[in-house]
Amino acid sequence: MTSTADVRLKPAADADYRAPSRYRSRGLVLAFIGLVVASIAFVGNLVAVGQTGTDQASTLAWTFGVTTTGFALIKTAIAVVLWGILMKLWLRADSIKVALPKLVGTPAADQAALGEVDTPYGKVTVTERAPGPLPIHKMAKKMFRPMVAMGLMAVIVGLIVSFVWAGSVPNTAASAWTQGLQFLGEGMLLSGIAFLLGTILWAIRTAGGEVQESLGVRVYTPKMPRPAKAFVALMMLGLMVSIAQFVGYVVVAGSSDPVAAFAWLGPLREFGLGLILAGIALALVAIGNVLAFQFYRFQQLIQTGERS
Amino acid sequence: MTSSTTTSSDFAIDVSTKGLGYNRPQQMGRKLWAPMWVMSIMAFPTALILGIVRSNAISGGESEPTIAALGHVTTGVMFIGFTAVFTAVSFAIARILGEFRKGGGEVQELVGSEVRTLKMPPTAKIFILGMAMGMMTLLIASIIHLVVAAQVSSGSLSLAGAETAAINLEAVRRLGVAVYLGAITFGLATIVKVLRFQAIRIRELVQVSS
Numbered sequence: 001m002t003s004t005a006d007v008r009l010k011p012a013a014d015a016d017y018r019a020p021s022r023y024r025s026r027g028l029v030l031a032f033i034g035l036v037v038a039s040i041a042f043v044g045n046l047v048a049v050g051q052t053g054t055d056q057a058s059t060l061a062w063t064f065g066v067t068t069t070g071f072a073l074i075k076t077a078i079a080v081v082l083w084g085i086l087m088k089l090w091l092r093a094d095s096i097k098v099a100l101p102k103l104v105g106t107p108a109a110d111q112a113a114l115g116e117v118d119t120p121y122g123k124v125t126v127t128e129r130a131p132g133p134l135p136i137h138k139m140a141k142k143m144f145r146p147m148v149a150m151g152l153m154a155v156i157v158g159l160i161v162s163f164v165w166a167g168s169v170p171n172t173a174a175s176a177w178t179q180g181l182q183f184l185g186e187g188m189l190l191s192g193i194a195f196l197l198g199t200i201l202w203a204i205r206t207a208g209g210e211v212q213e214s215l216g217v218r219v220y221t222p223k224m225p226r227p228a229k230a231f232v233a234l235m236m237l238g239l240m241v242s243i244a245q246f247v248g249y250v251v252v253a254g255s256s257d258p259v260a261a262f263a264w265l266g267p268l269r270e271f272g273l274g275l276i277l278a279g280i281a282l283a284l285v286a287i288g289n290v291l292a293f294q295f296y297r298f299q300q301l302i303q304t305g306e307r308s
Numbered sequence: 309m310t311s312s313t314t315t316s317s318d319f320a321i322d323v324s325t326k327g328l329g330y331n332r333p334q335q336m337g338r339k340l341w342a343p344m345w346v347m348s349i350m351a352f353p354t355a356l357i358l359g360i361v362r363s364n365a366i367s368g369g370e371s372e373p374t375i376a377a378l379g380h381v382t383t384g385v386m387f388i389g390f391t392a393v394f395t396a397v398s399f400a401i402a403r404i405l406g407e408f409r410k411g412g413g414e415v416q417e418l419v420g421s422e423v424r425t426l427k428m429p430p431t432a433k434i435f436i437l438g439m440a441m442g443m444m445t446l447l448i449a450s451i452i453h454l455v456v457a458a459q460v461s462s463g464s465l466s467l468a469g470a471e472t473a474a475i476n477l478e479a480v481r482r483l484g485v486a487v488y489l490g491a492i493t494f495g496l497a498t499i500v501k502v503l504r505f506q507a508i509r510i511r512e513l514v515q516v517s518s
Contacts, residue, residue, distance in 0.1 A: 282345070
């Protein structure tokens with residue numbers, strides 16, 4: 001059954017599966033804007049090489065804020081395009097639901113027993129009904145919007161603070177707040193992207209189950225693959241590190257000699273983002289694995305006509 | 309043409325009797341995502357440890373060339389990690405595109421239809437180009453960081469030279485990251501197009517098989 005919350009995660013009932021995705025085009029435009037913003041900061045950085053003293057420090061301060069904002073815009077663009085993927089996945093599933101009953105062969109007499117079976121793509125659970133969401137799917141569906149929104153806000157507030165920093169160098173407090181806030185925002189944005197990928201995994205799982213259930217066949221659902229489990233762990237760890245680096249920068253903001261602390265906080269903030277990115281790579285791998293299994297299952301249904 | 313009359317023929321496609329399987333970038337993605345991922349997961353903690361070592365060196369009053377060299381090594385290793393993880397992400401996207409291409413072709417072949425395969429869209433070409441540019445930019449910057457570290461610790465480069473190099477390399481690294489992220493956006497946009505194509509094509513198969 002489709003819950004009210006799920007309705008917002010699916011395209012409208014009258015959505016045209018043939019229409020180009022507006023999220024795709026909007027995402028690409030936003031990515032282009034992000035690239036332009038990052039390029040402006042790049043030029044500023046090169047100008048800073050020829051400067052000295054306060055002028056150089058000031059330029060480096062605002063280019064830090066602007067560059068990170070450019071990254072944040074591109075990451076938001078990625079989230080918008082992922083939303084387009086989510087919508088198109090459902091429309092493709094609708095097409096499969098319409099077409100598959102007419103493509104399957106003669107029904108076979110024997111059926112897989114309920115429980116677990118081995119396939120070339122690993123163990124799958126066999127049920128009569130489409131499976132419900134896993135706890136991580138429920139969390140992902142709820143969390144991706146607030147994460148992207150809060151991440152973007154943190155980066156923009158950090159950008160404003162970077163302008164304050166640029167106008168008052170050397171300013172340890174403004175420097176610490178800019179770095180802490182912007183990298184917390186980047187971590188949240190990447191976590192939002194990770195949650196969106198979790199939502200896409202939910203959509204593939206749910207739609208695959210619904211297609212099989214609508215055919216009246218046993219529903220094969222892959223067990224949560226190892227990359228997906230590692231993805232969740234890395235993403236959570238990365239987000240915690242991003243929060244920890246923010247706390248670290250807030251503490252250092254009141255320090256009169258922050259150089260030693262900045263020396264480890266810089267790598268820490270990047271370590272946090274690296275962990276989330278490593279998790280995102282695994283989520284994409286898990287999506288590839290699940291899609292490969294679905295194509296295998298569709299071919300199995302077409303070849304054997306297996307029905308319950 | 310309105311979307312309500314769009315068919316698979318309106319896309320740039322290859323028509324064949326058999327599924328085309330993975331193309332070369334997709335084969336590469338399938339093979340190389342894992343080593344890239346492992347490299348990134350090793351580089352990130354290494355760079356963090358180097359950062360902590362540098363922090364202790366600052367607190368312990370070590371010489372300025374040592375501190376400058378450690379700074380360059382830390383950044384160099386960290387961005388080898390970022391290069392690897394962005395590459396792993398890009399290869400994982402190529403892998404997803406490969407599953408659509410291979411699976412879509414096999415299903416069409418199985419129902420006895422001609423196999424229509426989407427030609428590589430412009431977004432996919434930009435994805436590959438951007439990925440190559442981003443990777444090279446980040447990798448070269450990371451290597452230069454390590455070279456500068458060696459030079460400053462051996463005394464063949466002054467502290468001021470090391471500082472100038474740090475500012476230049478920071479600019480180049482940031483641009484590389486932006487290009488890489490942009491490339492990933494284009495890769496994902498390609499998936500949206502493939503999903504649209506498949507949603508249209510699978511309904512056409514009913515007419516072919518009946």
